[in-house]
Amino acid sequence: MKVTLNGVTTGPAGLNNGGFFGIKVQPQTYTASFYYRASQGASVAGGKLSVGFTDGGSSTVYAVSSVDVSNAHVGVWTNYTVSITATVSAPSTKNNFFVQFPTGSQGEFEFNLISCFPPTFKNRPNGARLDIAQAFADLKPGYVRFPGGNDLEGRSIAERFIWNATIGPLTNRPGRRGSWVGYNTEGFGLLELATFVEDIGATPLLAVYAGYSLNKETVPENQLQPYIDEVINEIEFLTAPADSNPMGALRKSLGRAQPFDIKYVEIGNEDFFAAESYRYRWPAFYNALSQKFPNISFIATTIPSGQKVPAVDDHNYETPEYFITNFRRYENIPRPLPKVVVGEFSVINDKTSDSLDFPSIRSAVAESIYRIGFERNSDVIIGGCYAPVLQNIDATQWTPNLILFNANITVRSTSHLAQQMFGVNRGDFILKSTATNSSMTYESVRQGGEGDGKLGNLYFIATKRTNDKVLILKLASVDANAITVNVQIQDSKTGSEGIQYSLSAGAGVDPDSVKNTISNPTAASIASQPISSTDGRFTVTVPSWSVVVVTLPL
Numbered sequence: 001m002k003v004t005l006n007g008v009t010t011g012p013a014g015l016n017n018g019g020f021f022g023i024k025v026q027p028q029t030y031t032a033s034f035y036y037r038a039s040q041g042a043s044v045a046g047g048k049l050s051v052g053f054t055d056g057g058s059s060t061v062y063a064v065s066s067v068d069v070s071n072a073h074v075g076v077w078t079n080y081t082v083s084i085t086a087t088v089s090a091p092s093t094k095n096n097f098f099v100q101f102p103t104g105s106q107g108e109f110e111f112n113l114i115s116c117f118p119p120t121f122k123n124r125p126n127g128a129r130l131d132i133a134q135a136f137a138d139l140k141p142g143y144v145r146f147p148g149g150n151d152l153e154g155r156s157i158a159e160r161f162i163w164n165a166t167i168g169p170l171t172n173r174p175g176r177r178g179s180w181v182g183y184n185t186e187g188f189g190l191l192e193l194a195t196f197v198e199d200i201g202a203t204p205l206l207a208v209y210a211g212y213s214l215n216k217e218t219v220p221e222n223q224l225q226p227y228i229d230e231v232i233n234e235i236e237f238l239t240a241p242a243d244s245n246p247m248g249a250l251r252k253s254l255g256r257a258q259p260f261d262i263k264y265v266e267i268g269n270e271d272f273f274a275a276e277s278y279r280y281r282w283p284a285f286y287n288a289l290s291q292k293f294p295n296i297s298f299i300a301t302t303i304p305s306g307q308k309v310p311a312v313d314d315h316n317y318e319t320p321e322y323f324i325t326n327f328r329r330y331e332n333i334p335r336p337l338p339k340v341v342v343g344e345f346s347v348i349n350d351k352t353s354d355s356l357d358f359p360s361i362r363s364a365v366a367e368s369i370y371r372i373g374f375e376r377n378s379d380v381i382i383g384g385c386y387a388p389v390l391q392n393i394d395a396t397q398w399t400p401n402l403i404l405f406n407a408n409i410t411v412r413s414t415s416h417l418a419q420q421m422f423g424v425n426r427g428d429f430i431l432k433s434t435a436t437n438s439s440m441t442y443e444s445v446r447q448g449g450e451g452d453g454k455l456g457n458l459y460f461i462a463t464k465r466t467n468d469k470v471l472i473l474k475l476a477s478v479d480a481n482a483i484t485v486n487v488q489i490q491d492s493k494t495g496s497e498g499i500q501y502s503l504s505a506g507a508g509v510d511p512d513s514v515k516n517t518i519s520n521p522t523a524a525s526i527a528s529q530p531i532s533s534t535d536g537r538f539t540v541t542v543p544s545w546s547v548v549v550v551t552l553p554l
Contacts, residue, residue, distance in 0.1 A: 001015060001110065001111040002108065002109070003015060003109045003110070004107075004109075005042075005105055005107055005108070007106060008104055008106045009104060009105050009106065012100050012101070013100070014050075016058065017096060018056070018094075018095070018097075019095070019097060019116075020395075020407065021392065021406065021407055022092075022093030022094060022394075022407030023096070023097060023407060025053045025088075026089045026090075027086055027089060028085075028086060028118060028119055029119070030053075030063075030084045030116055030117060031081065031082075031084075031117045032081070032084055032097070032114075032115065032116040032117075033081040033116075034080060034099070034111050034112070034114040035077045035078065036079075036109065037072070037076060037110045037112075038069070038072055038074055038108075038110075039074065039110075041107050042106065042109055043105060043106055043107055044101060044102065045101075045104030045105045047068055048066040048069065049099055050065070050066055050067075050099075050100040050102070051066075051082055051084060051099050052065060052084055052098060053090070053095050053096065053097060053098070054095065054096050054098055055090060055094065056094040058096065060090075062088060065083065065085075066082075067080050084116070097116050113170060115170075118130070121133035121134070121196070122199050124192065124196070126170070126188060127192065128196055131405070131410040132405055133200070134410075135410050135412055135416065136196075136389075137200040137201075138420055138424075139416065139423045139424075140423040140424045141385070141423055142202065142383045142423070142426070143202055143203040143204070143205045143385070144197045144203075145206075145343055145385065146194070146204065146205070146207065147161050147166075147190070147193055148207065149387075150179040150180065151179045151184070152207045152209055152268075153213045153268075154179060155214050155215055156215050156217055157211075157213050157219065159213070160209045160213055161209060162209075163190045163233075163234040164234075165186060166191075167189050167190055167191050167250075170185075173185065173186040179214060180397045180398075181397055190234070194206075194238060194260050204260060204261070204264070205264040205266060205299075205343075206238065206264070207266040207268075208231040208234060208235070208265055208268075208285075210267045210269075210271065210281050211224055211268075211285075212273075212277065212281070216273075218274055218281075221284070224280075224281065228288050228289075232289070232292055233247055235293055235296070237250060237251050238251070238259065238260045239260060239261075239262050239293075241259065242257045242258075262296060263296065263297060264297050264299060265289065265296050266300075266313055267281075267282060267286060267299065268285075269301055270301055270302075270315060271300075275302055278301075278302060279304045279307070282304050286298055286309075297311060297339075297382075299313050300312045300313070300338075301313045308337070309337075310338060311337075311338050311339040311340065312339075313341045313343040314343065314345075315343060315387075316346075316370075317344070317345070317346060318345075318347065318348065319347065319349045319350075320350070320362050320365075322366075323367055323369055324369050324370075326370065326373070327369050327372070327373045327453070330376075330380060331377055331448055333377075333380060335379065335380060336379070340381050340382065341382045341384070342370075342381065342383070342384035342385070344386075344388075345367065345384060345386065345387065346363070346367065346387060346388075346400065346402075346415065347359070347362075347363030347400075350362070350363075350512055356400045357399050358400050358515040358516065358517055359400045359414045359415035359416075360513070360514060360515045361503070361511035361514045361524060361546075362511035362545060363400070363414070363415060364413075364418040364524075364547065365476050365477070365545050365546065367386065367419075368418045368422065368547045369459045369476045369478070372459050372460065372474055372476060375422075375427075375430070375461050375463065375474070376461050378430065386419055387402075389401065389402045389403055390402070390403050391404050391405070392406065393518050394407075400413065401413070402416050406518060409518065411516050411521040414515060414516055417516075417524060418547045421501050421503065421549045422474065425465075425472045425474075425501075425549050425551055426463075426465070426472070427470075427472045428463070428464070428466055429466050430463050431462040431464055433453070433460060433461065433462035433473075435454075435460065436451055436455070437455065457477055457478045457479035458475060458483055458542065459477075460473065460476075461473075464554065468553075469553060470553055471498075471552045471553075471554050472550070472551055473548075473549070473551075473552070474549050474550075475548040475549075475550075476546070477542045477543070477544065477546050477548075478545060479542075480545075482541055482542060482543050483542045484542075485539065485540045485542060486537070486539050487533075487537065488537050489533070489536035489554070490536070492535070493536060494536065494554075495532065497530060497531075497552075498531045498532070498550060498551050498552030498553065499529070499552075500529050500530075500550050501526050501527070501528050501549045501550075501551075502527045502529075502547070502548050503524060503526055503547045504544065504546035505546075507544065511544075
């Protein structure tokens, strides 16, 4: 940014920026930084610039600090960092960040890498926005795939995710065009991503570039080796000892001595779009990487014809009916391999064919049924993740999404609430559970048949959390009416007090009509109520079109 002051200023002059579709100003301390260079003959009256926040009309100043630039050498870039403390909240997010020259200044000035951060999650440098990060963390996710799918591929081979262009000082990160829209500065790069996943207690699933980009460019077979070497260096950067490996030493020099615990690596993204070339790209990457890193599990993004893979990533964007009718999908795949990561799934259409703008109760229930299927088949299912995760409501390329936000607030969708119920209440031991009605007997229930995980419009699984001996019963109903379920814990004579969590539209309410949005962020919420058992018996009322989780000490 070049600022030219034509003559000695007789009033304030400078630059404003409205942030990413607005700036939220509230009582807290912000950290601003920028590079500054003055030309010969330029002068700042009093030697100090002002930085801070104003409303959109620049009539109200909410916070301001001064930066002494008198020590800057002419023609030399100098970096400045300043804290800006706001003591009041602005009534809207239509605010500006400003850098202002005092009256009496003159000449030509340049600015670069201008940045202003509110406090970040865990106070990490270049870190995540607090409310968005907390929405992630509250899911208690089992894993996080990073840096993502399309972002990994980039718009072209040259614009792919290049790991070593996303680390170190921000001045050394050139950035690239965003895969969907805009520009990716890479300020939240590989090290920040891996640290964030660790901070929220999730297992990292590293996705690596495998020679195919969104413009359908493919690296020829005889030119793959540099890309394979790039991935080897990337994995070593994250996992190698700091004192005996150059990549580990590089990581240590950037402030992280301890290696990251990478158990899973996915080779590519959605390579069913380039299946012909994946026939040579998968074995080339897999053979080299699995030999170099024998303790890592590698995941394919499609199964190349005639080849075996240890694990594959499924992506499903479908209607509610698809996820409901495919409840038993993973009961019918071969054992023991390949294992499966359902890396992207979500309801994208309502019960007709219209595209969803936001997740609804109907879509959240349908996705939960599919997730119950994941748990029932956790011998082969590594994990599952809703996608896409984040949606800036003011810059939308895709709907629906898990977490909505603007400059002011973060909204947890119905799908987020359902997945949070599942993620927070995760067992580690599957219990045999069957359901019968008056026309059935316990003995008549066969594995994979009616009564095993499903009875009519009710879907369920029972697991145990072994560290504290808690029963976790998950149920999802697509029935138009509430269902009363009488539960018997076999061979149990004890009584205990537990909690029932429920997500529903409410009696008589169309489940398609209830959606959490920016204008109505709590249209749906998780309700809780106490529940008690006597002699191992208790009763659960499952509302119409609902997700229910019961936790009960055994």
